[in-house]
Amino acid sequence: MDVTPILESLNEAQRKAVTAVADPLLVIAGAGSGKTRVLTHRIAWLIDVEGVSPQGLLAVTFTNKAAAEMRARVESLLKMPVNHLWIGTFHGLAHRLLRRHWQQARLPQNFQIIDSDDQLRIIKRLIKNLELDDDSWGAREVQYFINKQKDEGLRPHHLDDEKDPNRRQQIALYRQYQEICDRGGLVDFAELLLRAHELWRDNADLLAQYQRRFRHLLVDEFQDTNAIQYAWLRLLAGKTGVPFVVGDDDQSIYRWRGARVEHIGQFQRDFPRAGMIKLEQNYRSTKTILDAANAVIVNNSARLGKNLWTEGAQGEPIRVYSAYNERDEANFVVGKLRDWSEQGNARADAAVLYRSNAQSRVLEEALINARLPYRVYGGLRFFERQEIKDALAYLRLISHREDDSAFERIVNRPTRGIGARTLEEMRSYARANSCSMWRAAGAVASDALSGRASSAVVVFLNLIERMAKDTDGLPLNEQVDQVIHSSGLVEFFRKEKGERGETRIENLEELVSAARGFVPDPADDMSPLDGFLSHAALESGEGQADAWEDCVQLMTMHSAKGLEFSLVFLCGMEDGLFPHQRSINDQAGLEEERRLCYVGITRAKKTLYITHAEQRRLHGTDSFAQASRFIAEIPDELVEEIRPRVQVSRPMRPAANARRRSGGSIAPGSEIGVRLGQRVRHAKFGEGVIMNCSGQGSHAQVEVNFETAGTKILVFAYANLDLM
DNA sequence: TACTATTTAATTTTT
DNA sequence: TTAAATAGTA
Numbered sequence: 001m002d003v004t005p006i007l008e009s010l011n012e013a014q015r016k017a018v019t020a021v022a023d024p025l026l027v028i029a030g031a032g033s034g035k036t037r038v039l040t041h042r043i044a045w046l047i048d049v050e051g052v053s054p055q056g057l058l059a060v061t062f063t064n065k066a067a068a069e070m071r072a073r074v075e076s077l078l079k080m081p082v083n084h085l086w087i088g089t090f091h092g093l094a095h096r097l098l099r100r101h102w103q104q105a106r107l108p109q110n111f112q113i114i115d116s117d118d119q120l121r122i123i124k125r126l127i128k129n130l131e132l133d134d135d136s137w138g139a140r141e142v143q144y145f146i147n148k149q150k151d152e153g154l155r156p157h158h159l160d161d162e163k164d165p166n167r168r169q170q171i172a173l174y175r176q177y178q179e180i181c182d183r184g185g186l187v188d189f190a191e192l193l194l195r196a197h198e199l200w201r202d203n204a205d206l207l208a209q210y211q212r213r214f215r216h217l218l219v220d221e222f223q224d225t226n227a228i229q230y231a232w233l234r235l236l237a238g239k240t241g242v243p244f245v246v247g248d249d250d251q252s253i254y255r256w257r258g259a260r261v262e263h264i265g266q267f268q269r270d271f272p273r274a275g276m277i278k279l280e281q282n283y284r285s286t287k288t289i290l291d292a293a294n295a296v297i298v299n300n301s302a303r304l305g306k307n308l309w310t311e312g313a314q315g316e317p318i319r320v321y322s323a324y325n326e327r328d329e330a331n332f333v334v335g336k337l338r339d340w341s342e343q344g345n346a347r348a349d350a351a352v353l354y355r356s357n358a359q360s361r362v363l364e365e366a367l368i369n370a371r372l373p374y375r376v377y378g379g380l381r382f383f384e385r386q387e388i389k390d391a392l393a394y395l396r397l398i399s400h401r402e403d404d405s406a407f408e409r410i411v412n413r414p415t416r417g418i419g420a421r422t423l424e425e426m427r428s429y430a431r432a433n434s435c436s437m438w439r440a441a442g443a444v445a446s447d448a449l450s451g452r453a454s455s456a457v458v459v460f461l462n463l464i465e466r467m468a469k470d471t472d473g474l475p476l477n478e479q480v481d482q483v484i485h486s487s488g489l490v491e492f493f494r495k496e497k498g499e500r501g502e503t504r505i506e507n508l509e510e511l512v513s514a515a516r517g518f519v520p521d522p523a524d525d526m527s528p529l530d531g532f533l534s535h536a537a538l539e540s541g542e543g544q545a546d547a548w549e550d551c552v553q554l555m556t557m558h559s560a561k562g563l564e565f566s567l568v569f570l571c572g573m574e575d576g577l578f579p580h581q582r583s584i585n586d587q588a589g590l591e592e593e594r595r596l597c598y599v600g601i602t603r604a605k606k607t608l609y610i611t612h613a614e615q616r617r618l619h620g621t622d623s624f625a626q627a628s629r630f631i632a633e634i635p636d637e638l639v640e641e642i643r644p645r646v647q648v649s650r651p652m653r654p655a656a657n658a659r660r661r662s663g664g665s666i667a668p669g670s671e672i673g674v675r676l677g678q679r680v681r682h683a684k685f686g687e688g689v690i691m692n693c694s695g696q697g698s699h700a701q702v703e704v705n706f707e708t709a710g711t712k713i714l715v716f717a718y719a720n721l722d723l724m
Numbered sequence: 725t726a727c728t729a730t731t732t733a734a735t736t737t738t739t
Numbered sequence: 740t741t742a743a744a745t746a747g748t749a
Contacts, residue, residue, distance in 0.1 A: 062738065062739080063738065063739080064738090064739085089738085089739065090739080091738085091739045092739085095739095113739090115739080116737095116738095116739085188739095189738080189739045190739090192739080193739090224738095253736075254736085254737080254738085256735085256736070256737090257736085257737065257738075355735070355736075356734095356735050356736070357735085357736085358734080358735090358740090358741090361740090361741095378737080412725095415725075415726085417725085419725060420725085537739085538739065539739085540738085540739080556735090556736065556737090557736085558735090558736045558737070559736090559737080577735095578735095580735055580736080581735090582735065583735080583736095592736095596736080617740075618734090618740085619733085619734060619740065619741085620740040620741080621740090725749105726748100726749090727747105727748085727749080728746100728747085728748075728749095729745100729746080729747075729748090730744100730745080730746070730747085731743100731744085731745075731746085732742100732743090732744080732745090733741105733742095733743095733744100734740100734741095734742095
């Protein structure tokens with residue numbers, strides 16, 4: 001067997017990983033060290049050289065994109081399609097299992113997947129129904145609580161209220177939420193994983209069957225696994241499975257979503273025979289960029305430890321620009337982007353990265369002014385759009401009348417005279433008889449309601465029944481086409497003023513084409529409609545249509561993970577923004593921010609700009625901030641500071657500026673002789689910058705952001721601040 | 725029931 | 740600032 005095609009182009013560490021004997025293996029793959037390459041080549045090696053059947057392999061990723069890419073790369077390596085190879089996301093694979101074994105998983109055959117938006121709606125309704133006296137029941141918090149428990153593998157009965165009434169209420173809500181889902185045959189994202197885990201845990205034969213089948217388990221982005229995902233893998237691995245996991249503890253940036261880097265250590269304990277290979281040679285960035293990244297990340301504690309290196313050139317220094325404000329920052333970035341583009345470089349090879357989405361606005365304005373085409377990542381995806389979800393809700397109801405989530409969404413959309421009162425009537429009937437809204441609607445229409453409301457409900461019920469009958473047996477795309485028209489959605493959006501309605505109708509038509517292009521997976525035996533609905537829930541689609549033009553890329557540092565660009569800007573590098581204010585105060589939070597910074601830096605191949613603004617308009621008010629502490633962690637010799645052009649081009653001093661905007665009134669703080677942005681020194685807290693002033697005379701308070709002590713609010717008269 | 729005014733809060737996001 | 744959620748009005 002000629003193994004050169006699989007092994008050539010690999011360095012020694014990569015080759016060691018790819019050809020490792022069949023034992024558990026942990027691969028720590030630094031940014032740009034060829035992580036995907038190792039995974040795909042390992043799969044090819046197992047199939048081609050070790051003679052493992054593709055059916056004996058399971059490869060898990062976190063995103064559909066990564067899964068698709070991995071399959072494509074394996075197929076191009078092997079020069080043949082590998083249909084029986086299971087490659088997918090945790091959720092996708094769990095879904096497949098649940099479809100196959102729905103009975104053992106105790107699910108209805110046509111269970112529906114709900115996304116987090118549907119989930120939130122259900123919780124909101126639940127809270128409203130219960131009329132909780134305490135107004136403090138944020139649906140989001142409850143949602144977070146529920147998902148957190150599910151991610152940990154915990155059901156309501158596992159939870160102890162710890163004598164805390166708050167917690168008791170949350171547990172009760174979790175229980176009731178789950179009852180609603182179970183009754184309606186609804187499965188949320190976390191539930192997919194939890195059910196799949198329970199399915200194996202409670203069915204030893206089934207588990208054994210899968211353990212026999214999948215001996216080799218390959219996991220991408222291992223540092224991002226949450227507890228239930230890890231438990232699922234461990235269950236599958238059993239005593240004989242061979243997990244091959246690849247991850248990077250320094251790129252773990254999803255702790256807030258349940259990801260636990262600790263699983264890397266757990267893995268070594270659970271699989272004592274596991275070897276570890278570190279991939280540290282980087283093929284992406286210049287030495288300067290890697291040195292900077294290493295210097296930043298070394299400040300984190302509890303790392304496995306890893307140092308990226310390259311055989312490549314030193315490269316350009318990292319350029320740091322201190323902007324006067326966020327507009328100045330945007331103009332600077334756009335100026336450099338224009339130069340880049342004019343020098344004949346691909347705009348798509350340049351990216352502007354920021355910590356939070358709100359920062360994109362100013363940048364976009366500047367790009368529009370400069371007529372530079374750009375593309376913003378993130379935001380609403382296709383299957384998440386309102387009109388699309390409306391249409392899908394009709395389809396869901398057609399497929400499954402008990403789906404309350406879908407029912408509530410479209411019962412009065414377009415409006416058909418079923419208002420809050422009528423709905424309330426139905427809800428209380430449904431609650432009293434613990435039945436679905438659909439059944440409640442039928443019952444309530446025939447007695448409890450007034451003539452008008454009753455006939456409106458009957459019209460709706462008949463509409464759904466008729467749509468179900470009319471579309472039965474039609475090809476999927478015709479079903480969808482029928483539904484968007486006879487539901488009245490198209491007509492409804494046509495009346496919406498402005499361009500918005502038009503776009504919505506276009507999107508609905510796009511949904512018909514999506515249905516036309518949908519190829520059901522022959523492996524799972526669902527109706528094409530149910531297959532399509534699952535597909536819509538699991539793959540919410542691209543954030544934006546593919547850019548047909550060569551565009552500058554704008555995105556958060558989170559969404560940049562896994563990507564690379566020749567030219568990268570890290571914007572808004574200020575304490576309070578990045579690291580974010582909400583993470584600045586605890587060690588774990590700060591270290592995650594630092595990892596995010598590490599991710600940001602290592603996106604750059606050749607040129608890296610870091611910018612920060614002294615003054616920034618945030619939530620409507622101007623604030624001042626220090627340059628991010630992460631900038632200071634980059635060694636000076638790697639950095640070249642760019643001074644603001646000429647002093648005169650600098651706009652007015654902040655206080656004067658504020659006065660002008662507020663129409664001649666006196667700027668806050670002027671009466672006590674300070675201005676916003678003023679540097680001060682405090683005997684105990686050290687040096688800082690005045691962020692805000694409030695109150696008058698001896699009550700006047702100042703908010704000071706200290707370099708080391710953080711932000712404090714002080715009574716000016718007592719604080720004894722030295723102005724600097 | 726639908727539209728408009730007011731209030732409130734404000735990372736990161738895949739499935 | 741702004742978007743979204745809620746409250747109030749026609």
